[in-house]
Amino acid sequence: MQIQPYLFFDGRCQEAIDFYRQALGAELVMIMRFKENPDMPADAMPPGMADKVMHAALKIGQSTVLVSDGQCTGQQPKPQGFSLALSPATDEEAERLFAVLAEGGEIQMPMAETFFASRFGAVVDRFGISWMIHVDTRAPAAA
Numbered sequence: 200m201q202i203q204p205y206l207f208f209d210g211r212c213q214e215a216i217d218f219y220r221q222a223l224g225a226e227l228v229m230i231m232r233f234k235e236n237p238d239m240p241a242d243a244m245p246p247g248m249a250d251k252v253m254h255a256a257l258k259i260g261q262s263t264v265l266v267s268d269g270q271c272t273g274q275q276p277k278p279q280g281f282s283l284a285l286s287p288a289t290d291e292e293a294e295r296l297f298a299v300l301a302e303g304g305e306i307q308m309p310m311a312e313t314f315f316a317s318r319f320g321a322v323v324d325r326f327g328i329s330w331m332i333h334v335d336t337r338a339p340a341a342a
Contacts, residue, residue: 209275212252282329
């Protein structure tokens, strides 16, 4: 069994997909638009929904993140109570990821060395998604 985060972008999903592909090297595994739903006739679809993302999957590193535009009501609750954690292999990659996610977003904790990581920082990106980036420098646990 896996846990896969499912993120909703309230009409900005394609923009988010493009951003994460460029910023994180995410791979678009699959995408389905509302107009491809055989159970929803075109005349029953709200205006402007046809090309919105009904469901998509992004592979980021070894993980899959599921994404959607949701219902595009403009009333989507802000994501809260969680962060997506990225664990790059080097301090340089951590700094790069932090900088690109911070563009248009909000830094929660600047990237710095900590007692548990050579680099750690927290940022909310331009889509309201919270990210923690850390380079784990702890020794592996003894068996």
